[in-house]
Amino acid sequence: MLPLQTKAKIIANKKIKERYWHLELESTLLARSAEPGQFINIKVSAGLEPLLRRPISIHKTSGKKVKLFYEALGVGTQVLSSRQPGELLDIIGPLGNGFKYRHLVKATGTSGKHQSIIIAGGMGVAPLVFLAEKIRPKKPLVLIGAKTKQCVLCADDFRALGCKVSIATDDGSQGFKGTVADLLKNVLGQQDSAELFSCGPHRMLKAVAEIAREKQIPLQCSLEEHMSCGFGACLGCVVATKSGYQRVCQEGPVFPAEELIW
């Protein structure tokens, strides 16, 4: 589907903890067509501050609702957090190429030997909950990395989808002490074959990609980059790949790890 520019009604915009917010928008078309890993680009205010749209990944969809999960960190997301239910938001979406997962859903038989593993770091959980929902019949294993116990996000959302969740914290305050990449190494030791899906900080993705390369297992990574348009026109959000620079907003944000130059 071509991306649409539309005005979507805010159903809810709630702080769930600290600086983390849930935003629910009404858009049947978007809810029906969005795929995990895709994003929408939001004009958070009508004025010049901020000037550019803010790309935010799709967290969940249901019926006519699209749910976003965001961290109110910079000017744009702070303005977004001040927007009220009932107001209209100028959005463009769905944008980008999401995770490729249909082969998993189509495959029949038990998935015991071929394990889907979702690896999330920090806010990287946001699009991965949507992915977990799509591949839940395959019972994906979810690894969440965070600095501390307080920073672990969405663990309950994954559990509610029937996923087994393992947590890694830098300080050991919850679950495995260390990085989520180290946790992944341990987990992979017990697997015959696996397929990985990841989103999170660059450093984490790089470490996960290195493991995937060593073990020769497929990995799809969702990347983040500054975007000016979000629909392929400005050429601002490029990432270096084996076939030259590619646009995170258009060819991505999800890329096969082996195509990227880390």
Next chain:
Amino acid sequence: MVKKAQPDLSVTLGNVKLANPVMVASGTFGYAEEFKGFMPLKKLGAVVTKTITVLPRQGNQAPRTCETPAGMLNSIGLENPGIDKFIKEKLGFLEKLRVPIIVSIAAEHDPAEFFVLAKRLDAISAISAIELNISCPNLHKNKLISQDSQETFQLVSSVRKLTNKCLITKLSPNVTAISEIALAAQNAGSDAVSLVNTLTGMSIDVHKRAPKLGSWVGGLSGPAIRPVAVRMVWEAYRKIKIPIIGMGGIIDTASALEFFIAGAAAVSVGTANFINPKVTLEIIAGLKQYMAQHDIRSLSDLTGSLKACKD
């Protein structure tokens, strides 16, 4: 009551007639296909392509853009597929739009590249005009052609000899006296000038004490530069006779009107395309409404209609 005639929005640049004066600025509209889902492209006054070079260019390292107060910096670095691939893969879509196609061109190393490009484009009937981008700030050059009247004159007159197509020269605002450069372009045979390209700028991440752009400096665009651009259009208008295409921070009808009143015959919308991909349509409608309201029958009556302040 007598029904008023629709205002005439058409404008002529060299030998090209535009149905309306609202164009898109090079580099902010890709090759138009990127916008096909957002608006009927045939409504545009003209499409100006992303700048084409002789050979493909992969552009500068990331990060290539950053937001600034009421604006943005970019250091894309003229990423483009090169003239061969442009003709093979991008022109087909543009040809079908039935709006004037203006191809922006630049030289990477040697001004002679302009001649190669102009000759190739001259042979293609679907192309209405050529815009000479002698003002890109992202090629890591110490000096731009458009920062020197003499060099501007030489380059434009050399290209002029190679083509009868409408020739537009895009100038840099990073100069002391824009009207002198604009005059040099006119005297060399340019049919119009585009005023202005981006202003060079820099933004710093104070936590990292590092530049926000991978190329350190880039071109500033958006509403932040509009007063500078309007002033330059006004200065050039008083010195030259060829049409001026005004640009720099146009985001709505009011900001487009500033340029017309200052002396622009046409305008280009740039950064605003990224934010509202159908903003050009809104501006075309807004212009029509403004002209009807103020009983301005023809666009030429609006161009340069600035009045002196009266107490």
